[in-house]
Amino acid sequence: MNKSLTFIENNHKKEKPKTKEIPFGRTFTDHMFLMDYEEGKGWHEPRIAPYEPLTLDPAAMIFHYGQTVFEGLKAYRTDDDRILLFRPEKNFERLNQSSDRLSIPPIDEDEVMGYLKELLKVEKDWVPSFEGTSLYIRPFIIATEPNLAVSPSKRYTFMIILSPVGPYFSGGIHPVTINVEEKFTRAVKGGTGMAKTAGNYSSGYQAQAKASQTGNNDVLWLDGIEKRYIEEVGSMNIFFKIDGEVVTPALSGSILRGITRTSILEVLNEWDIPVTERRITIEEVYQAYEDGKLEEAFGTGTAAVISPVGTFNWNGKQIVINNHDIGPLSQKLYDTITGIQRGRKEDTYNWTVEV
Numbered sequence: 033m034n035k036s037l038t039f040i041e042n043n044h045k046k047e048k049p050k051t052k053e054i055p056f057g058r059t060f061t062d063h064m065f066l067m068d069y070e071e072g073k074g075w076h077e078p079r080i081a082p083y084e085p086l087t088l089d090p091a092a093m094i095f096h097y098g099q100t101v102f103e104g105l106k107a108y109r110t111d112d113d114r115i116l117l118f119r120p121e122k123n124f125e126r127l128n129q130s131s132d133r134l135s136i137p138p139i140d141e142d143e144v145m146g147y148l149k150e151l152l153k154v155e156k157d158w159v160p161s162f163e164g165t166s167l168y169i170r171p172f173i174i175a176t177e178p179n180l181a182v183s184p185s186k187r188y189t190f191m192i193i194l195s196p197v198g199p200y201f202s203g204g205i206h207p208v209t210i211n212v213e214e215k216f217t218r219a220v221k222g223g224t225g226m227a228k229t230a231g232n233y234s235s236g237y238q239a240q241a242k243a244s245q246t247g248n249n250d251v252l253w254l255d256g257i258e259k260r261y262i263e264e265v266g267s268m269n270i271f272f273k274i275d276g277e278v279v280t281p282a283l284s285g286s287i288l289r290g291i292t293r294t295s296i297l298e299v300l301n302e303w304d305i306p307v308t309e310r311r312i313t314i315e316e317v318y319q320a321y322e323d324g325k326l327e328e329a330f331g332t333g334t335a336a337v338i339s340p341v342g343t344f345n346w347n348g349k350q351i352v353i354n355n356h357d358i359g360p361l362s363q364k365l366y367d368t369i370t371g372i373q374r375g376r377k378e379d380t381y382n383w384t385v386e387v
């Protein structure tokens with residue numbers, strides 16, 4: 033499996049979090065995984081090394097033209113102390129899809145899965161055991177060739193860093209308030225919306241800031257052309273339950289193909305709950321609300337799994353769903369998926385992978 037993975041041990045181990053109050057994305061483990069790419073040589077020198085700053089040439093292409101992709105998944109500690117990943121092969125498959133869009137050479141998905149497992153074995157004590165916590169896994173690739181030419185880099189570094197994270201919801205699930213963005217666009221068909229790549233996120237900060245200044249937690253993006261068709265939330269896909277039927281926007285090329293989204297579609301099918309992937313406008317959602325048919329709305333993603341939407345703000349009109357409480361379907365989906373992820377519910381889908 034391995035192209036002789038080397039291991040350089042970190043002799044200055046850090047202190048691990050002692051409570052479940054771990055802020056997202058600011059604590060990193062003792063080691064990271066790295067592997068380099070060079071044209072003609074391919075991916076080489078896989079290694080687990082101490083977590084430390086990188087040295088890069090100021091002309092490294094990542095800094096100038098944003099040639100980079102990333103992934104996000106979690107490792108969960110079960111009550112009987114096993115470590116589980118949730119559909120991790122889907123993350124490496126999607127990483128390669130993102131890379132393809134950004135003209136980055138593909139990685140060998142099986143080989144990299146092996147390296148991730150090795151890294152997690154080294155860092156297993158960093159997977160926290162407090163209720164609701166997990167170890168966030170961030171694989172990413174950056175273009176490292178020093179060259180200001182506007183063309184794909186001939187060199188890359190692939191890395192995996194690990195970060196213990198606290199529960200997304202502390203003290204019960206809180207439905208969120210969402211602003212429907214009318215001016216800015218996240219992505220258009222033919223653009224990079226389906227790729228997990230840096231520019232898609234920094235270009236959303238202005239809309240995010242505007243939303244939070246007006247008391248919203250997040251942004252709902254509409255299509256870039258007609259500003260009618262619903263796409264997704266900041267880093268979540270979106271679902272609506274209207275008159276007994278679940279609807280989520282069809283993947284149009286500008287929407288990120290969420291692994292949580294795919295899993296929820298599979299669970300709903302298994303439960304024989306009608307679910308469709310289709311185009312849906314914001315007017316339709318507001319009309320369903322007026323007609324008393326908008327039963328639930330929720331975002332889906334690795335971070336929260338299910339994040340119920342309590343309020344939408346659009347075009348000066350506010351709608352409150354389900355009295356700003358979590359709906360029964362959202363709760364059942366949340367319990368099912370998190371139960372499987374944490375090894376508390378039987379994994380009839382074969383989704384979890386033990387490290």
Ligand SMILES: *Cc1c(COP(=O)(O)O)cnc(C)c1O
Binds near residue numbers: 104264267290
């Ligand atoms: C990562 C991400 C999602 C959710 O994907 P999951 O695989 O479910 O975590 C949705 N939208 C965007 C823009 C994302 O970056």
